[in-house]
Amino acid sequence: MATLADIARAAGVTKSAxxxxxxxxxxxxxxxxxxxxxxxxxxxxxxxxxxxxxVKSRADAVGLVIPRDPRILSYDTFYADFIAGIESxxxxxxxILLFEMTDDRRAELASYKQLVGERRVDGFFxxxxxxxxxxIRFLRSTSTPVVxxxxxxxxxxxxxxxxxxxxxxxxAVEHLASYGHRHIAHVSGPLSMLHNLKxxxxxxSTARRLExxxxxxxxSDFSPDxxxxxxxxxxxxxxxxxxxxxxxxxxxxxxxxxxxxxxxDVPGDLxxxxxDETALTTYLKPAVTAVAQDDVAVGxxxxxLLLATIQQTEPPxxxxxxxxxxxxxxTVGPARPSTR
Amino acid sequence: MATLADIARAAGVTKSAxxxxxxxxxxxxxxxxxxxxxxxxxxxxxxxxxxxxxVKSRADAVGLVIPRDPRILSYDTFYADFIAGIESxxxxxxxILLFEMTDDRRAELASYKQLVGERRVDGFFxxxxxxxxxxIRFLRSTSTPVVxxxxxxxxxxxxxxxxxxxxxxxxAVEHLASYGHRHIAHVSGPLSMLHNLKxxxxxxSTARRLExxxxxxxxSDFSPDxxxxxxxxxxxxxxxxxxxxxxxxxxxxxxxxxxxxxxxDVPGDLxxxxxDETALTTYLKPAVTAVAQDDVAVGxxxxxLLLATIQQTEPPxxxxxxxxxxxxxxTVGPARPSTR
DNA sequence: TTGTACGCGTTATCAT
DNA sequence: ATGATAACGCGTACAA
Numbered sequence: 001m002a003t004l005a006d007i008a009r010a011a012g013v014t015k016s017a018x019x020x021x022x023x024x025x026x027x028x029x030x031x032x033x034x035x036x037x038x039x040x041x042x043x044x045x046x047x048x049x050x051x052x053x054x055v056k057s058r059a060d061a062v063g064l065v066i067p068r069d070p071r072i073l074s075y076d077t078f079y080a081d082f083i084a085g086i087e088s089x090x091x092x093x094x095x096i097l098l099f100e101m102t103d104d105r106r107a108e109l110a111s112y113k114q115l116v117g118e119r120r121v122d123g124f125f126x127x128x129x130x131x132x133x134x135x136i137r138f139l140r141s142t143s144t145p146v147v148x149x150x151x152x153x154x155x156x157x158x159x160x161x162x163x164x165x166x167x168x169x170x171x172a173v174e175h176l177a178s179y180g181h182r183h184i185a186h187v188s189g190p191l192s193m194l195h196n197l198k199x200x201x202x203x204x205s206t207a208r209r210l211e212x213x214x215x216x217x218x219x220s221d222f223s224p225d226x227x228x229x230x231x232x233x234x235x236x237x238x239x240x241x242x243x244x245x246x247x248x249x250x251x252x253x254x255x256x257x258x259x260x261x262x263x264x265d266v267p268g269d270l271x272x273x274x275x276d277e278t279a280l281t282t283y284l285k286p287a288v289t290a291v292a293q294d295d296v297a298v299g300x301x302x303x304x305l306l307l308a309t310i311q312q313t314e315p316p317x318x319x320x321x322x323x324x325x326x327x328x329x330x331t332v333g334p335a336r337p338s339t340r
Numbered sequence: 341m342a343t344l345a346d347i348a349r350a351a352g353v354t355k356s357a358x359x360x361x362x363x364x365x366x367x368x369x370x371x372x373x374x375x376x377x378x379x380x381x382x383x384x385x386x387x388x389x390x391x392x393x394x395v396k397s398r399a400d401a402v403g404l405v406i407p408r409d410p411r412i413l414s415y416d417t418f419y420a421d422f423i424a425g426i427e428s429x430x431x432x433x434x435x436i437l438l439f440e441m442t443d444d445r446r447a448e449l450a451s452y453k454q455l456v457g458e459r460r461v462d463g464f465f466x467x468x469x470x471x472x473x474x475x476i477r478f479l480r481s482t483s484t485p486v487v488x489x490x491x492x493x494x495x496x497x498x499x500x501x502x503x504x505x506x507x508x509x510x511x512a513v514e515h516l517a518s519y520g521h522r523h524i525a526h527v528s529g530p531l532s533m534l535h536n537l538k539x540x541x542x543x544x545s546t547a548r549r550l551e552x553x554x555x556x557x558x559x560s561d562f563s564p565d566x567x568x569x570x571x572x573x574x575x576x577x578x579x580x581x582x583x584x585x586x587x588x589x590x591x592x593x594x595x596x597x598x599x600x601x602x603x604x605d606v607p608g609d610l611x612x613x614x615x616d617e618t619a620l621t622t623y624l625k626p627a628v629t630a631v632a633q634d635d636v637a638v639g640x641x642x643x644x645l646l647l648a649t650i651q652q653t654e655p656p657x658x659x660x661x662x663x664x665x666x667x668x669x670x671t672v673g674p675a676r677p678s679t680r
Numbered sequence: 681t682t683g684t685a686c687g688c689g690t691t692a693t694c695a696t
Numbered sequence: 697a698t699g700a701t702a703a704c705g706c707g708t709a710c711a712a
Contacts, residue, residue: 046457050393051688070424077414084410117386257623283597391706
């Protein structure tokens, strides 16, 4: 592989001349520049990234360490779409995505420390933030550029993406209320994640505002099995709710199957709303009513924002598509009191 | 951030002494080594990866450039599981995954050239290989370590993973044949990918061996919409097949919904086999019969193999779980001739 | 053990 | 202005 020195030798100039020519900086005459450029191209010159990173102390890479079981990628489409959005921006900007997944907290924090310590990344996407998150303490203390997903963390001004801001107007609850549901349940993701707590809060306060019964909340794990288990326990309640809001599409689909297997009709006996979508949500019978958002757009926005944060340039405007809205399909019907 | 020189100064020794101490090499006395180690730990020393990469010319990173539309990640669970498997190995070995996705051939090849040219990766996972693949020509000419997915490429001895080797014994066809199906169709992924061509070949030759009618092959794109379109066109055939083999689970699920919408019963009027699984396949009604394999295990094996190839060590043994097998569920029934 | 050259690209300094 | 020289960033490895 050709190095700067090789080009310089071939062109009969010094390394600096080649460097200036290649980087479009003044210091070389036009004809010499043209000659060098041509020579570099013909020799297939590519700068050694390690050498450049060493002097510039830039990694040209950003990190995404997902604090979950790796199987989440196929259970839950959020991450797949989010990554797709990130990629579509990064690949155009010459920045690389370093990708890790682990649900071991120790290993996770060690990853961050290593990546930052070795200066292998310029910044991070921080997802699934926990209360009193040790990652935040660390990244803050090293003032590493970060874009956070979910509700903002009080006292930290890191840029935030994907904060739906529903407050006490959660569209799933409002939609169910408009169909006469007064007694609902919510199968949430792990309570260790702040955005799940936030959603519970939104659902609960919306229900309160609409004078519904306080929603039953069952903690689950976003997996199909978790959806089955949570649904089974809800169906066994003495006062069975008339509707369930699921934290993601996969649990909703597994939950619907569970209800059907128990002899219930959806939406006749039980209404269902999923907070999230799958490519399949439309194709199933019944098609799943969902609070959907364009996760790819969220990823694009997050990437633009992180790049701007790293380069300390103007943050991009928040795109409109990255907002969640209810998509009514077939799984919500009029409330019918449990005949149990 | 502390550097080698900082430690050396604090310990009153030279950089080399510190380097030897940290890397467990001879050249420092035991007590001095202990002192240096302690000092390094207390100062939170982490080697600068760029500096190390520069001298060792190792990147400690491997690349995965997926030549597809980014949405494939959520359509098709293969990649999600495969990446999960890769990650579980890499994160334990201190190697990092550089991840890109693009369906633009030009950009794709440019990515490989840049990643190799800048020496940012030590090797690649090569997926969705095409006939006369320009990536292979390039990687071969630069003798970059590679692990390939799918059928081996004649004349190239790169290690291969995920070659099912069904030959003329494709389990989906054999399963359908055992239910009396003699006229089947196959909705394949893009014909530009070698493994899809291979599968068509397997299905066709298995059908021939079992004296079935030559399978109708419809090219599609692994997307739900593609599954709908392909199914619609198959159902419109004058001589409608009694069974369809889909290239992935998502197309199968979309296809089943399409058939049901057209008033057909699955498996009463139409049997379905998917070549691939989703976490949901089990939960749907009817549950989808599939040729399944443990894609996470495939990812683990691929990562082990790539690391061994890079380090020129003994390749790991092929794990048994990474083999595909038929999982019979609800979507295959006895062939019933079309009454159309 | 220590001193030092090396790997490679960038940039400040100096001479023209 | 243009070109050349040298120092720098940081860890490794060989000679002294």
